[in-house]
Amino acid sequence: MKIHIKNGRLIDPKHGLDTHADLYIATGKIAAIGSAPRGFHANRVIDASNCIVCPGLVDLAARLREPGFEYKATLESEMDAACAGGITSLACPPDTDPPLDEPGLVEMLKFRAQNLNQARVYPIGALTQKLEGARLTEMAELRDAGCVGFSQADAPITDTQVLVRALEYAATFGFTVWLRPQDAYLAKGGVAHDGFVATRLGLPAIPTSAETVALATILLLARDTGARVHLCRLSAAESLAMVRTAKAEGLNVSCDVGINHVHLSEMDIGYFDTNYHLVPPLRGLRDRDAIRAALADGTVDALCSDHTPVDEDGKQMPFGESEPGATGLELLLPLTLKWARESGIPLSQALARITHQPAHILGLDAGHLAIGHAADICVFDPEATWKVASSVLKSQGKNTPFLGYEMQGRVHATLVDGHVVFEAAGNR
Numbered sequence: 001m002k003i004h005i006k007n008g009r010l011i012d013p014k015h016g017l018d019t020h021a022d023l024y025i026a027t028g029k030i031a032a033i034g035s036a037p038r039g040f041h042a043n044r045v046i047d048a049s050n051c052i053v054c055p056g057l058v059d060l061a062a063r064l065r066e067p068g069f070e071y072k073a074t075l076e077s078e079m080d081a082a083c084a085g086g087i088t089s090l091a092c093p094p095d096t097d098p099p100l101d102e103p104g105l106v107e108m109l110k111f112r113a114q115n116l117n118q119a120r121v122y123p124i125g126a127l128t129q130k131l132e133g134a135r136l137t138e139m140a141e142l143r144d145a146g147c148v149g150f151s152q153a154d155a156p157i158t159d160t161q162v163l164v165r166a167l168e169y170a171a172t173f174g175f176t177v178w179l180r181p182q183d184a185y186l187a188k189g190g191v192a193h194d195g196f197v198a199t200r201l202g203l204p205a206i207p208t209s210a211e212t213v214a215l216a217t218i219l220l221l222a223r224d225t226g227a228r229v230h231l232c233r234l235s236a237a238e239s240l241a242m243v244r245t246a247k248a249e250g251l252n253v254s255c256d257v258g259i260n261h262v263h264l265s266e267m268d269i270g271y272f273d274t275n276y277h278l279v280p281p282l283r284g285l286r287d288r289d290a291i292r293a294a295l296a297d298g299t300v301d302a303l304c305s306d307h308t309p310v311d312e313d314g315k316q317m318p319f320g321e322s323e324p325g326a327t328g329l330e331l332l333l334p335l336t337l338k339w340a341r342e343s344g345i346p347l348s349q350a351l352a353r354i355t356h357q358p359a360h361i362l363g364l365d366a367g368h369l370a371i372g373h374a375a376d377i378c379v380f381d382p383e384a385t386w387k388v389a390s391s392v393l394k395s396q397g398k399n400t401p402f403l404g405y406e407m408q409g410r411v412h413a414t415l416v417d418g419h420v421v422f423e424a425a426g427n428r
Helices: 075-084 103-116 139-145 160-173 196-201 209-225 237-248 259-263 285-297 332-343 347-352 356-362
Strands: 002-006 009-012 017-020 023-026 029-033 044-047 052-055 057-059 087-092 120-123 176-179 228-231 253-258 302-304 377-387 406-416 419-423
Touching: 009 347, 052 347, 057 332, 057 356, 075 087, 075 103, 075 406, 075 419, 087 356, 087 377, 087 406, 103 120, 103 139, 139 160, 160 176, 160 209, 160 228, 209 228, 209 237, 237 253, 237 285, 253 259, 253 285, 253 356, 259 285, 259 302, 259 332, 285 332, 302 332, 302 356, 332 347, 332 377, 332 406
Parallel strands: 002 044, 009 052, 057 087, 087 120, 176 228, 228 253, 253 302
Antiparallel strands: 002 023, 009 017, 023 029, 052 377, 377 406, 406 419
16 A cells, blocks of 8 residues: 655654655555655545644553453554554553463453554563562563563552562663552552642542652662663652652653643542542642643653543542543543643654654654654644544543543544554545
């Protein structure tokens, strides 16, 4: 299949490309940018007038709910959602049922995903067996099965000696350890940020120290072991300051934040709205503003959807008993664009946080446009508006704080390996 994408504005943050030019695709790869190769005859033409043509988005945290939680979502539904959101590569955490702690489970997930011929799926393997925080998994075997990193997801490691052994082992073999810092005891039983909103509503609270105490331990051990660590879903201003210092000292660390925390704070919980029950909890306005600033100055390497589809029964409960999480695959792009507009960030810089920078964290040669490389591409209209509604979201999970909001930025088409895997209705 030969495809000609014409009349679009090409933006490739990695290579500093921002120009109006046509893109030519052949045999699943980018054949040329600007002028057609000699003898090129397109089987299909995509008109990208008034649209941005950029690398396919790369998402660092998307729970696909398989295996074990198919009543919340299926691989088919979430792959449809990813493609509708312009996402061509995604990493899935290991907190499935059973957890991704055995090579056979990882191979099964990758096989299922590959057969769908949609977004590329990169599993994050379990750091400890059954995510119990006691015995390390066979990381080398999991890597050979397709894992690109190792994590506990939201399960804590309370035994620091186990964490030390994990970091030492990972450092020896060059693996990346993904950790969400949270002290299990300081956070125990909490469901909201330890601020005046939790006090007013009578909700059990999680202090920022639950994150910073755990983060301090991780950074010290990363320095001692030399392990490469990726810090997931930071939420506190103090945490970002600690990471900024660690990077200045030369520690081999990177970090991401969830897209919901860029726009929301504890103030948005309102009157026990369970769609705002997230992990980590929405923090104070100071923390939200610090996240936005850290994104702008490069302290935060990547934005992620932290996609966590929850079934309706899981949210239709009292706030403290509800299941945390929000669907986000289809909102990653428009919410990133919203942050860029509000913060005065150049579009190329904003797109870097959801393309080549997360790809670098995953160790992938992806998230950029280059001749001879895979044609994983997102075409979107930055001005088009749409309203977030259950009927519009392709994800099986309809749980998001942004239900009813009007978004600006709509995906026109998504291509993976040069194949059109999504095209907006009315553009076909």
